[in-house]
Amino acid sequence: MDLYKIKDNEPAWQSGMSKNITFIVTKDCQLACKYCYLVGKNVKERMSWETAKTFVDYVLEHEDEFREESVVWDFIGGEPFLEIELIDKICDYLKLRMFELNHHWFNSYRFSFSTNGINYHTSEVQSFIKKNREHISIGITIDGTEKKHDLNRVWKQPTADANGLTQPSERGSYKDVVKNIPLWLSQFPDAGTKVTISSADIPYIKESVLHLYSLGIHQVNINVVFEDVWQEGDDARFEEQLMELADAIIDGGWYQDYACSFFSEHIGKSLDPERDNQNWCGAGRMLSVDAAGNLYPCTRFAQYSLRSKKALIIGNIKDGINENLLRPFLTLDRITQSPQKCLDCEVASGCAWCQGENYDAAQTNTIYERSTAICLMHKARVRANNYYWNKLYRKLELEGRREEFEKNERDVKPEIC
Template sequence: MVKENKETWQEGLSKDITFIVTKDCQLACKYCYLVGKNTKERMTWEVAKSAIDYILDHEKDMTEESVIWDFIGGEPFLEIDLIDKICDYIKLQMFQRNHHWFNSYRFSFSTNGINYHTAKVQNFIRKNKEHLSIGITIDGTKRKHDLNRIWKTPEMEKGILPKPEEEKGSYEDVVRNIPLWLKQFPNASTKVTISSADIPYIKDSVLHLYSLGIHEVNINCVFEDVWNDGDDKLFEEQLVQLADAIIDGDYYKDYACSFYSEHIGKPMDSNLQNENWCGAGKMLAIDAAGLFYPCTRFAQYSLRSKKAWTIGNINEGIDKNKLRPFLTLNRCTQSKQECINCEVASGCAWCQGENYDAAETPTAYQRATAICKMHKARVRANNYYWNKLYRKLELEGTREEFEKNKRESNLSNC
């Protein structure tokens, strides 16, 4: 993420507002949780304006010090004209209203990167550069990226999947825009998704992303139940091999990978039992029909087996009664006792929308645990990483310097 001045950005105190500007995308990524993508549902200016007016009219209900105006799809940059108009209107209205979010806001994008170089996108970036975060998704090596992130074909609209030899990967279309992106956002990070089929390419993919100049690689396993027997062992092996490469190659000095953290793999902190992992219910998402959701994962195009969970609309506003269940969601109210008592519970993530979609009944209180074994494998590799790193630092006599630099880095990111 782009580091911003603390005077204009209140990290951790922000409201996340998401515009689902389109449900279309050039790609048909195999692990994508958006099961209902289509070319028809595109947000209109009238719907976007009504949503903005409602949000800014209800300033007293949204007291967070800062705001993230998030734009997603599908692929958001397919609707760059609408987004440009929306952002201009937001800035003007926040200024005219003397809104407490004025000059304490961010426009945020996660993009497949294909249209990044186009004139309209570049004009938008130049106009909003100081309040902009853009993450381009590139999955690693060409082999790993093209395994899942393939171009959509007209036949796919009819439910006809291409044969493996007919699939066209998008790596070359994305990687050509990485130098421009990093020139404009030197501190930007990318997000890598791991599913069962691409586990063997994790180590090479992270190192490849480092070689492209990306210093921060955020990785997560998909929350859906896609994991096969033995995947956790392969996963651990890849993370151990990656740990060796990062430490032996001194990458840890200038590069980061989110798989390794000193804060995971411990028993659940009793002080955090009343907190939820994600911000569902505190966030707000709006779709093309003007419907409000507690998170985009509760919109119909994100759900395989459940009905959409709406909390209002642009005409009637937010129904606070429909938000009440989210106020009581925490680690204990939705977790099995096994998860609460787990010795490596810290850092084990979940998605509230996936919990709802995978539950046996229409409830948000049943935690999906498909990634349990993957988390435990990550913890074992994580322990290996930190033990090896600190042994090396002790032998070199540089541990104290390393920990000092780490503390200073954490403070500068606050």
């Protein structure tokens, strides 16, 4: 007899054991999404081969400083596939040098991409995928229904503004992305998409998740933006949408083969001050490099990501990392950066934060002030999440499948950033 199953949220590759190293290959993108945290996107800052090569040499020749078992070479933008030729060259060089150096990452690496999907079908991208098939993860961002997707994910205007920054047009990108989804899923059937929710998106959550399921996407990773964009009443509207989504997933039986990261059994619990004191965010354990050769603890600390603070640069490709600048990141814990209301919160587990957004929103130049802009949204999510699991377990109970489910349930904890 087949085991009764419920689709769990997929953990990341080599979760917790890999080093994430990110190339910001370009700060350009075909789109100008309205919720994008990259406030400084532009067409000028494209990484050169010399910069990429120097960075690769620095990382691989300092093996002692990068002892993680595995590595994820991450390529982001803007839109990374705008620089597919450079990426191809970098990846070839990475493979060659890891082999030549007998580097411990040679047999444990991945190339990872988050793309808007527009160029996915091109011969250059397809050729690259074919060449590196066993070592690639690609996530295409599609936000849901055409209406929801096009609400935010719009093409940029053909010309930049006076400061060289891209500006949004009225033209949505849904049709340009959705045409590539079948090809993507045929190559990466287990791939997930990442959906971002801002205030205006709330009414479309349910239909969007179900739409993505109907496209054949089994894993929908979805989160609310960390920025302080929320309006009065958004939490109630959010809770209502999630409850409707819960009904649809359970009543429609989607839960068996499809997952939505909004629903997790691990969220909404109180946290122990000692046992659960770890930082949520991985900033500082990651490493990013931009076109200028500057190094960052995460891309969110590059200038194009910051609204109100200066870039937090921890080194450069010539001089390497200033280890003193990493110390605050590597000693960050939940208690030290959280306000009292978070420490007292009875539904604290799963409430995420982004260190870059914390830094950007802080009263002073610190990464030690946790932004709580999503507080009400998290609490709304917890209420809907409780509803989801209570309803699902009752259904399983009535069907006589609960015990079987609990026995076979995988212990998947929420992924940190």
